[in-house]
Amino acid sequence: MSAASRSTEKGPKTRITEILPPEGVPINFQVAGLGARFGAQMTDIILTGLIVIILMIIVAFSEVLSGDGVVAVGALSFFMLRAPYYVACEILWNGQTIGKRLLGLRVISGDGRALSPHAITVRNLMKEIEVFVPGTYLLIASELGFVPALLLLAWITILLAIPLFNPRRQRLGDIIANTFVIEVPRPVLMPDLARGAIEVGRFTFLPHHLDHYGRFELQTLEQILQVKTDALNATARKQHDTNLQRVSEAIVTRIGYEATIPPQDTEAFLRAFYRTQRAYLENKKLFGDAREDKFHKEAEPGA
Amino acid sequence: MNVEATAPDIRSARFRAEREADWLRLDKLVTQIEKMGLRSLNFEEARDLAALYRNTVNALSLAREISLDRALLSYLEALAARAYLAVYAPQATLKGLIWRLISRGIPQAVRRSATVLALAFLTMLLGGVAGYLLFVEDPTWYNTIVPSGLAGERGITSTRSQLESVLTSGGDATVDRLTAFASYLFSHNTQIALFTFALGVIICIPSTLLTFYNGLVVGAFVGLHVDRDLGYELFAWLSVHGVTELSAIAIACAGGFHLGLAVLFPGQMTRRDALRHKGRDAVKLALLAAIMLVVAAILEGFFRQLIQTPELRIAIGWGIGALWLWYFLMAGRGDPAE
Numbered sequence: 001m002s003a004a005s006r007s008t009e010k011g012p013k014t015r016i017t018e019i020l021p022p023e024g025v026p027i028n029f030q031v032a033g034l035g036a037r038f039g040a041q042m043t044d045i046i047l048t049g050l051i052v053i054i055l056m057i058i059v060a061f062s063e064v065l066s067g068d069g070v071v072a073v074g075a076l077s078f079f080m081l082r083a084p085y086y087v088a089c090e091i092l093w094n095g096q097t098i099g100k101r102l103l104g105l106r107v108i109s110g111d112g113r114a115l116s117p118h119a120i121t122v123r124n125l126m127k128e129i130e131v132f133v134p135g136t137y138l139l140i141a142s143e144l145g146f147v148p149a150l151l152l153l154a155w156i157t158i159l160l161a162i163p164l165f166n167p168r169r170q171r172l173g174d175i176i177a178n179t180f181v182i183e184v185p186r187p188v189l190m191p192d193l194a195r196g197a198i199e200v201g202r203f204t205f206l207p208h209h210l211d212h213y214g215r216f217e218l219q220t221l222e223q224i225l226q227v228k229t230d231a232l233n234a235t236a237r238k239q240h241d242t243n244l245q246r247v248s249e250a251i252v253t254r255i256g257y258e259a260t261i262p263p264q265d266t267e268a269f270l271r272a273f274y275r276t277q278r279a280y281l282e283n284k285k286l287f288g289d290a291r292e293d294k295f296h297k298e299a300e301p302g303a
Numbered sequence: 304m305n306v307e308a309t310a311p312d313i314r315s316a317r318f319r320a321e322r323e324a325d326w327l328r329l330d331k332l333v334t335q336i337e338k339m340g341l342r343s344l345n346f347e348e349a350r351d352l353a354a355l356y357r358n359t360v361n362a363l364s365l366a367r368e369i370s371l372d373r374a375l376l377s378y379l380e381a382l383a384a385r386a387y388l389a390v391y392a393p394q395a396t397l398k399g400l401i402w403r404l405i406s407r408g409i410p411q412a413v414r415r416s417a418t419v420l421a422l423a424f425l426t427m428l429l430g431g432v433a434g435y436l437l438f439v440e441d442p443t444w445y446n447t448i449v450p451s452g453l454a455g456e457r458g459i460t461s462t463r464s465q466l467e468s469v470l471t472s473g474g475d476a477t478v479d480r481l482t483a484f485a486s487y488l489f490s491h492n493t494q495i496a497l498f499t500f501a502l503g504v505i506i507c508i509p510s511t512l513l514t515f516y517n518g519l520v521v522g523a524f525v526g527l528h529v530d531r532d533l534g535y536e537l538f539a540w541l542s543v544h545g546v547t548e549l550s551a552i553a554i555a556c557a558g559g560f561h562l563g564l565a566v567l568f569p570g571q572m573t574r575r576d577a578l579r580h581k582g583r584d585a586v587k588l589a590l591l592a593a594i595m596l597v598v599a600a601i602l603e604g605f606f607r608q609l610i611q612t613p614e615l616r617i618a619i620g621w622g623i624g625a626l627w628l629w630y631f632l633m634a635g636r637g638d639p640a641e
Contacts, residue, residue: 021391023357025364027384079493080597091400094392106388114391117400122586129501133494175575176582184388185381187330189323190374194316219373226374278371279313286369 017168017180021112029182031169032105037181041131043099048085052078082132086124091117100181110168110178119177126173130159190226194275203272209255210280214291218281221247221274225267244270315370322362326379329355329386336389356386404590407635412587414631416557419564423556426511427549430518431525438526448516448523463531492548493596496555500589503559504578506567510559517552521545539613542620544603550627551595558588595627 015031056074089097095107095115107123109115134156141149163169168180224247227240248266251257251273261269281291312320332352335343344352363379370376413420437444495513502509521541528537561581569577602623610616 019387021360021387023360025360025383027360027363027387028380029384088397091393091395091397094388108388114393117393117395118583118586121590122582125586125589126501128497133497176578178579185384187378187381187385189327189330189378192316192319192372192374194313194372195320215371218371222373275313278315282313282315282369282371285371 015167015169017182019108019110019112029108030185031167032181032183034163034169036103036105036183037169040097040099040103040105043102044086044097047098048078048081051081083124083128086127087117087121090115090120090124095120095179104184104186105181106184107179107181110180115179119179122177123173123179126171126176130172134159193222193225193271194278203259203269203276205255205257205273205276207280209257210277212255212294213277213281214293214296215281216293218274218277221270221277225270225274241266315366315372315375318362318366318369319372319375322358325355325358326362326382329359330382333382333385333389337385341389341392341394352386352390356390359383359386404587407638409587409591410631410634410636411638412584413554413591416561416584416588419557419560420554422560423510423514423553426514426556427518427521427553430515431522432518433515434519434522434524435526435529436522437519438523438530442527442530445523445527448519463533467533467536492552492599493593496552496589496592496596499552500555500558500562500585500592503556503562503585504566505563507560507563510556510563514552514556517549521549536613539616539620542617543610544599544620546620546624547595547602547627548599550624551592551599554588554595555592558585558592561585561588598623 016028017031018026018028020026052074055077056070059073060070086097090107093101096105100106107115107120109119134152137144137152138156141152144152159172162175163171166175168174170180174180224243229237229240232240244266245263248261248270251270252261284291328351332344332348332355335348336352341349359379360383363383366372366375366379434444434448437448495517499510499513502513525534525537528534562578562585565577565581566574572580602619610619
């Protein structure tokens with residue numbers, strides 16, 4: 001199983017991991033950040049806590065029990081509610097609890113198959129050891145002796161450190177169950193810039209014009225051209241126009257384009273260049289000459 | 304030069320234009336599934352989902368090779384990922400899962416785990432014998448072995464009548480104190496069970512120690528009562544919940560042994576794989592231990608206090624023990640292995 005995790009051009013903070021489903025086409029997922037997971041966990045704890053408190057209030061007002069009894073019922077129901085809540089939620093909602101839903105997270109299986117009930121049970125039973133038992137002891141930490149407190153500290157430190165030292169940010173339960181938490185991707189379909197009215201012959205590019213750039217520059221240009229200008233305010237609009245102007249000047253200089261581009265034609269020129277450059281690079285790629293960037297580095301296989 | 308004509312689409316743009324409608328339809332289906340579940344699809348939609356998913360995954364594979372359109376690639380990546388999650392979702396219902404677990408999964412796992420179960424019970428028994436012998440040799444061991452919270456008012460200085468009153472108490476106690484006591488014991492024993500199970504990963508040592516220690520406590524306890532000539536009454540008192548509860552701890556310990564043995568003797572597999580493989584039975588034993596502890600808490604909280612005659616206590620405790628045994632040995636036989 002390819003568990004290769006590599007940082008993308010967005011910087012080392014986003015982590016992409018590959019899953020190989022039975023179809024044999026690897027699918028990329030973004031590993032959830034620890035902050036979001038902590039947030040989801042807190043949301044779930046607060047939610048289950050609220051349910052317990054409501055239960056306790058009902059018991060207290062029904063006057064069946066008093067004092068200690070109510071506290072005992074609370075402790076008991078919190079204990080009984082915890083693991084079953086996570087297991088049931090994740091089975092019913094395919095790897096999401098309410099907290100994970102709110103933060104757009106999801107548990108998936110590391111082997112590309114469906115998430116099995118066994119895996120869900122394992123990762124949530126381990127949560128008891130990892131989160132709740134040390135958490136409970138932390139609440140009574142002041143009553144512990146020096147050595148137990150030190151042990152508790154070591155325990156919590158080790159368990160917290162485990163996710164930091166593996167690329168998929170798995171905690172111990174995730175490792176045993178072979179699961180990990182991802183961010184649910186949000187698909188947004190932007191228009192295809194290579195389509196639409198582009199006049200033949202308005203700008204002509206020759207092969208020696210097109211040999212300067214690679215995939216990275218092309219897609220950067222695409223990003224700039226994809227900006228929705230209607231949504232910008234006046235200042236941002238002006239900034240955007242200046243950017244286009246500067247990009248077009250840089251391109252003209254770099255590729256040695258002979259004609260000068262009048263300012264009102266900047267965008268049309270960039271679009272025409274984008275389209276021609278893309279067709280050129282895609283053709284090259286089909287023939288085995290994939291150009292990753294302007295240094296003509298070989299593209300990584302599968303990138 | 305024909306200035307008016309627009310250029311023909313390039314290859315990757317045609318590729319996208321031909322398939323875009325399908326992707327948008329899949330997108331809609333997936334959104335519907337995420338909001339309302341797979342069950343909200345009608346027949347045509349469910350049928351199309353499978354075909355659309357496969358087509359989209361194909362398109363993604365192709366697009367990675369032929370297209371440099373970033374908008375297209377990131378959209379397809381995200382769509383394929385979401386569709387994958389929707390298609391490969393667990394299809395079982397919660398009710399079906401629970402029923403299968405109880406009717407087949409757990410008893411079959413218990414039968415497969417006979418060796419580790421025997422080891423766990425033996426450890427506890429050895430602990431019990433050791434605790435008893437230690438007490439006989441020097442009663443002050445009692446203070447060392449038994450935690451003060453568990454002992455309550457019962458210590459080596461207690462007289463026979465004091466001990467007897469504890470054994471027969473509860474008939475007049477308020478419900479309040481019962482719940483508090485039961486929940487205390489429950490959380491104590493659940494924690495012991497949890498630790499014996501989970502810490503088994505550390506090559507069985509903590510599980511053995513904890514189970515042995517648990518046996519020591521019971522042994523010392525028995526020693527104290529036998530010394531005050533209350534052996535039979537204690538046996539009855541312990542039987543009500545102890546049969547279930549001590550078995551639960553031994554079963555949790557057996558689950559821990561599974562994990563520890565996988566780490567110690569992984570055989571042909573890597574340790575991680577061995578752990579995952581053995582984990583299947585281990586988790587079922589842990590779930591069983593949890594169920595048994597809940598049953599024990601109910602028995603302890605109510606029946607032990609309500610029933611005062613030793614004979615009835617023994618009958619109930621061991622009767623339920625026999626039911627457990629029958630369940631382990633008989634349930635789920637002949638069904639395919641889980």
